[in-house]
Amino acid sequence: MYKLDSKIPDGPLAEKWTRYKATCKLVSPANKKKLDIIVVGAGAAGAAAAASMAELGYNVKVFVYQDSSRRAHSIASQGGINATKNYKNDGDSDYRLFYDMIKGGDFRAREANVYRLAEISNNVIDQFVAQGVPFAREYSGYLSNRSFGGVQVSRTFYAQGQTGQQCTLAAYQALMRQIKAGKAEMYPRRFVLDLIVIDGKARGIIARNLVTGEIERHAAHAVVLATGGFGTVYYLSTLAINSNGSAAMAAYRKGAFMANPSMAQIHPTSIPVLNDYQAKLTLMSESLRNDGRVWVPKNKGDKRKPNDIPEEERDYYLERRYPAFGNLVPRDVASRAAKERCDAGYGVGSTGLSVYLDFRDAIKAQGKQAIAAKYGNLFDLYTKITGMDPYTEPMRIYPASHYTMGGLWVDYHLMTTIPGLYAIGEANFSDHGANRLGASSLLQCAGDGYFILPVTIGDYLSSEIKTPKIPVDDPAFDKAEKEAADKLKKLLSVNGSQTVTSFHKRLGHIMWQYSGMVRNEEGLNKALKEVKELRDEFWNDVKVPGKIDEYNHELEKAFRVADFFDLAELIITDALQRKESCGAHFREEYQTEEGEPMRNDEEYMYVAAWEYTGDHSPPKLHKEPLSFENVKVTKRSYK
Amino acid sequence: MKITLDIWRQKSPNDKGKFVRYELEGVSREMTFLEMLDYLNDKLIKEGKDPVAFDSDCREGICGTCGLFINGRPNGPVKGITTCQLNMSVFKDGDTITVEPFRAKAFPVIKDLIIDRSSFDQLIQSGGFISVNTGAAPEANSIPIKKEIAERAFDAGICIGCGSCVAACKNASAMLFVSAKISQLALLPQGQVEAKERVRTMVREMDRLGFGNCTNTGACEAECPKEISLWNIAKMNREYYKATLG
Numbered sequence: 007m008y009k010l011d012s013k014i015p016d017g018p019l020a021e022k023w024t025r026y027k028a029t030c031k032l033v034s035p036a037n038k039k040k041l042d043i044i045v046v047g048a049g050a051a052g053a054a055a056a057a058s059m060a061e062l063g064y065n066v067k068v069f070v071y072q073d074s075s076r077r078a079h080s081i082a083s084q085g086g087i088n089a090t091k092n093y094k095n096d097g098d099s100d101y102r103l104f105y106d107m108i109k110g111g112d113f114r115a116r117e118a119n120v121y122r123l124a125e126i127s128n129n130v131i132d133q134f135v136a137q138g139v140p141f142a143r144e145y146s147g148y149l150s151n152r153s154f155g156g157v158q159v160s161r162t163f164y165a166q167g168q169t170g171q172q173c174t175l176a177a178y179q180a181l182m183r184q185i186k187a188g189k190a191e192m193y194p195r196r197f198v199l200d201l202i203v204i205d206g207k208a209r210g211i212i213a214r215n216l217v218t219g220e221i222e223r224h225a226a227h228a229v230v231l232a233t234g235g236f237g238t239v240y241y242l243s244t245l246a247i248n249s250n251g252s253a254a255m256a257a258y259r260k261g262a263f264m265a266n267p268s269m270a271q272i273h274p275t276s277i278p279v280l281n282d283y284q285a286k287l288t289l290m291s292e293s294l295r296n297d298g299r300v301w302v303p304k305n306k307g308d309k310r311k312p313n314d315i316p317e318e319e320r321d322y323y324l325e326r327r328y329p330a331f332g333n334l335v336p337r338d339v340a341s342r343a344a345k346e347r348c349d350a351g352y353g354v355g356s357t358g359l360s361v362y363l364d365f366r367d368a369i370k371a372q373g374k375q376a377i378a379a380k381y382g383n384l385f386d387l388y389t390k391i392t393g394m395d396p397y398t399e400p401m402r403i404y405p406a407s408h409y410t411m412g413g414l415w416v417d418y419h420l421m422t423t424i425p426g427l428y429a430i431g432e433a434n435f436s437d438h439g440a441n442r443l444g445a446s447s448l449l450q451c452a453g454d455g456y457f458i459l460p461v462t463i464g465d466y467l468s469s470e471i472k473t474p475k476i477p478v479d480d481p482a483f484d485k486a487e488k489e490a491a492d493k494l495k496k497l498l499s500v501n502g503s504q505t506v507t508s509f510h511k512r513l514g515h516i517m518w519q520y521s522g523m524v525r526n527e528e529g530l531n532k533a534l535k536e537v538k539e540l541r542d543e544f545w546n547d548v549k550v551p552g553k554i555d556e557y558n559h560e561l562e563k564a565f566r567v568a569d570f571f572d573l574a575e576l577i578i579t580d581a582l583q584r585k586e587s588c589g590a591h592f593r594e595e596y597q598t599e600e601g602e603p604m605r606n607d608e609e610y611m612y613v614a615a616w617e618y619t620g621d622h623s624p625p626k627l628h629k630e631p632l633s634f635e636n637v638k639v640t641k642r643s644y645k
Numbered sequence: 646m647k648i649t650l651d652i653w654r655q656k657s658p659n660d661k662g663k664f665v666r667y668e669l670e671g672v673s674r675e676m677t678f679l680e681m682l683d684y685l686n687d688k689l690i691k692e693g694k695d696p697v698a699f700d701s702d703c704r705e706g707i708c709g710t711c712g713l714f715i716n717g718r719p720n721g722p723v724k725g726i727t728t729c730q731l732n733m734s735v736f737k738d739g740d741t742i743t744v745e746p747f748r749a750k751a752f753p754v755i756k757d758l759i760i761d762r763s764s765f766d767q768l769i770q771s772g773g774f775i776s777v778n779t780g781a782a783p784e785a786n787s788i789p790i791k792k793e794i795a796e797r798a799f800d801a802g803i804c805i806g807c808g809s810c811v812a813a814c815k816n817a818s819a820m821l822f823v824s825a826k827i828s829q830l831a832l833l834p835q836g837q838v839e840a841k842e843r844v845r846t847m848v849r850e851m852d853r854l855g856f857g858n859c860t861n862t863g864a865c866e867a868e869c870p871k872e873i874s875l876w877n878i879a880k881m882n883r884e885y886y887k888a889t890l891g
Contacts, residue, residue, distance in 0.1 A: 136782035147789025
């Protein structure tokens with residue numbers, strides 16, 4: 007049986023990364039020139055990694071489905087990026103960020119990885135500033151910070167509500183510089199259909215050119231997946247509509263284990279669903295909860311306008327339930343609390359599926375100008391979408407699928423269970439446990455991309471320096487290319503009566519209903535059955551127009567949705583086996599009388615890593631036990 | 646609502662292309678413009694016809710993928726938004742809407758409404774960066790930057806690279822796009838070291854790629870979904886003179 011080895015270095019927590027760097031194997035500059043690396047996806051993580059590895063001298067090939075890597079969805083990250091600079095002198099430290107993330111993740115993340123991220127957080131900020139990210143500053147000219155959910159210090163660096171855009175563009179520009187230098191090559195509008203494994207090692211990819219439909223072979227000494235999250239399995243989400251889980255599923259089918267796939271974050275502050283045709287949901291940054299107060303009317307079905315409801319008839323339910331953190335409780339807690347109020351009949355808006363986020367008191371205390379300076383562009387965005395003005399009436403918000411803490415299992419080196427295949431950023435699972443804290447996603451992407459992977463990949467590639475260029479006529483390529491083409495042809499040949507999108511919507515509905523913010527065994531079993539039935543229906547009745555050898559967006563979508571079915575099944579299977587509530591995974595059977603989640607550390611303090619065993623056999627569960635030697639495992643409370 | 650659509654259909658880069666008319670019933674005022682196109686495509690697919698090819702991704706106005714030329718204007722009749730942020734509520738029952746790709750020599754059409762904007766990537770490759778390798782950065786607070794300078798750099802840095810400025814310009818000039826990057830980096834002390842070289846190479850590349858010149862009509866600023874200021878073009882010109890005359 008395969009034994010998971012997380013390869014955590016020995017030594018005290020704070021010295022592990024230093025020791026690793028001092029002892030890992032290196033590749034000489036002359037040898038780096040001979041080694042090829044494929045990077046799939048180039049958002050904050052992928053672009054940072056590709057640029058940094060090209061700077062080191064490797065030959066890097068980058069594949070993105072967008073027309074340019076500047077469009078990757080990291081660009082939409084709003085609120086900020088955490089670091090332990092302690093510029094505020096409010097008692098921050100590496101340990102405290104580490105602790106906040108471990109606790110925020112409900113003691114389901116790996117200690118050593120999280121500490122390393124806290125440790126390099128300051129380098130990330132330094133790097134971005136040097137690259138020209140115009141972070142917010144004080145009048146003194148020094149960098150400004152704000153606070154974020156789930157913590158009691160101000161450690162978040164930000165550029166209004168467009169921090170992700172600024173950081174992603176900085177990484178993108180670094181990558182463009184390497185392309186100009188001839189060290190990196192960009193393959194835009196490519197969709198990865200399969201991963202190539204030769205003699206047990208990742209050696210390349212099969213990609214489809216989305217413009218011509220041509221199926222291409224690309225080989226390398228190592229492959230890096232920086233493909234982001236798969237929250238679009240819920241159909242409606244805050245992700246870009248083309249975000250998908252296909253590359254991750256291709257890796258899974260080739261032997262990479264998928265870890266904690268059910269750990270999916272539902273973000274509490276999205277603009278609610280407005281109509282039936284809606285294709286996506288827009289996030290309102292968590293930073294708004296710094297100054298906005300969340301409430302619903304105390305009376306069920308109160309139809310008065312929010313400003314007409316007097317103070318004593320408002321239920322500021324987060325402040326009521328969680329006095330210590332109030333409106334700044336972590337995302338999973340805030341989402342469930344919103345759902346609880348709406349399910350109980352206190353929700354607002356025509357559908358009753360939203361709550362208020364009110365800036366009245368903050369504007370009164372700080373002035374409209376101060377609020378506009380902090381959130382102006384978010385308020386504008388809200389007005390553009392809803393036609394309502396948050397300066398004069400409260401925003402309406404509701405939870406939406408947002409982020410996947412789960413992902414491909416990786417060891418301390420960020421390598422998956424396939425040698426030579428790495429997963430970085432949201433595509434891996436390691437740092438956020440069962441719930442991600444705000445402003446730690448950009449940090450993880452940049453940390454993995456700039457500072458971790460460029461070091462750890464050398465340790466692996468040092469044993470590949472004698473491996474010549476990988477030939478693309480290897481039988482492994484023939485086989486994978488044929489299988490990918492067959493799958494595409496099969497999708498085209500069904501010629502049924504229902505569109506791809508209609509299937510995706512129905513799948514999303516099942517997932518949201520039974521495997522979303524709240525889950526139970528009965529619902530999950532029902533969902534498992536319904537997903538299987540829907541998949542059968544899909545393969546018998548989907549209508550995909552057009553041909554294989556041309557631009558064909560529907561075919562591209564169909565390929566992804568086919569993967570979403572398999573992914574959904576894996577998510578549900580994972581949610582079923584975890585008979586506890588932790589972080590974003592809330593099983594109704596396991597809660598306190600007050601409705602708070604009940605963890606089961608005795609039995610479930612592990613990472614669930616799933617091994618593919620075939621299309622028609624259930625995945626096999628492997629457990630990576632988690633041990634907490636540097637924090638006291640406590641009940642996660644924000645009261 | 647019933648909407649009549651005149652949509653540019655072009656099979657491939659070399660195809661001549663033409664407008665095709667679609668009568669679309671059942672359009673909801675609550676749809677976004679792109680959801681209306683999704684709805685049209687849904688209908689076309691069910692009728693066994695070729696759906697209209699168009700690009701979009703984030704659908705929240707930040708990735709810059711989706712720009713379309715709607716009724717003779719980039720992103721349609723509303724100021725300060727991307728195409729995905731345009732709502733059907735601005736149209737009336739019975740309206741006819743013309744939909745075209747952004748047109749510029751440097752943005753060749755790939756299919757229907759999809760264009761190739763890789764020239765924007767090439768512009769950034771020609772100098773739109775600060776040459777600092779990973780690991781070489783000094784402590785972030787070691788160089789204080791005036792708040793208003795950082796804010797001005799941010800205002801230039803929010804460009805989404807959609808190409809609306811090029812589409813709006815009668816000369817298909819990329820001045821606003823290029824100047825936004827030049828000005829963002831030239832404002833910051835970190836970017837000033839390479840400012841002269843940057844403006845020279847980026848301007849040269851802009852000409853090489855076939856973008857036109859600026860005649861100061863301000864159409865780019867008027868149509869920019871992020872409302873990036875013409876001030877940046879003035880700043881770029883100053884930087885250019887400093888680099889070439891100084």
